[in-house]
Amino acid sequence: MGHHSCCNKEKVKRGLWSPEEDEKLINYVTTYGHGCWSSVPRLAGLQRCGKSCRLRWINYLRPDLKRGSFSPQEAALIIELHGILGNRWAQIAKHLPGRTDNEVKNFWNSSIKKRFITHDVAPFASLVDVHNPKPPEEAPDFVSLNVNPNLILGEQRDQLYLSPSASVLQSFVHDADFKPIPSNDTADLIHHHFPLTPMLPPLSNTASFDPSWSLPFVAPQHDLGDHPQNKKYHVPNLSNEVVQDIVSDMLVNQIAGVNPYEFDPLMETQTVPKLCEILKGNLCNMPLTSVSLENIDPLVSRLSSCFPISAGSSYSQDMHVATNQMEIVDTIITSMPLSSSS
DNA sequence: AACCTGCTCAACCGCTGTTCG
């Protein structure tokens, strides 16, 4: 098990980087550029291999790196992209400015993947499912809908059609306050709740909006039509507002311990701590004194609409419920530490 | 207080693809 060729020539240091080493690397790269990485350690006066220097720079020292927890938008996009690209972390990271493949991979493995493993469920279908869809009787219930044809990663246009994957939508439909329609066709169910809407730019005036959310949005280029085979993939296009709402609902329902309908394995446990951090990160970006109703309005408005009115529930959408919702929001906010991330 | 367990994430490993002489 030999080391990388550049590491064999002389004794090199391993393990965590010291601040002094970081400083040397930063000084060298910012002054001269990295050039050939194998020569960087010698020229920068470091007892490291070039590979280690490269990794340290790319994953940690690069000035354009974003720090802190993933925003709900980023989380949603990672889930979405992973459904299409699989474990191609570098490809996924390219769509997340300031994030590294390592970061995305760690986030996935620690926060997202586990909930699927826990329930022995394949989180997303691959592209194969698009091109070789199984007949309905062979396909698992949600797999055929897990592929989102509205998310287009076209190199020609370098633009995305962004809409949540069907799995996310299904989770949303389960979790939010939607009255199920009597249909076994989930696409119909989704379409019932999300009439086709053109893709809109992300909201820029909401507290939960992440300024780095800079993916270009374009109107849908085509419709998959009514062909029966296409129908199963015909997920409506959703505005980014709805994407944000979906993630907010995922957060709120779980944080509040709300389970409006039946137990949903896709939405249970494991992701809660991390998603709490995401919400925390967004809210804590505001000065504490400004955490007012106005600032959290998007979240509150979703709370108002998505809390359960299920059979057997005594809740109704009156002021009492609104008060309870606000108490929960307050609880969430006040329970958060003042700062997050490293 | 001590120990255990699980989680996070920086760093490493080993492989593949690309470049260049």
Place this chain on the structure above:
DNA sequence: TCGAACAGCGGTTGAGCAGGT
């Protein structure tokens, strides 16, 4: 065409930490 050097990627590891007992 070939092989060495290099860049880049995904999988894995392990130190450090937090929370539970």
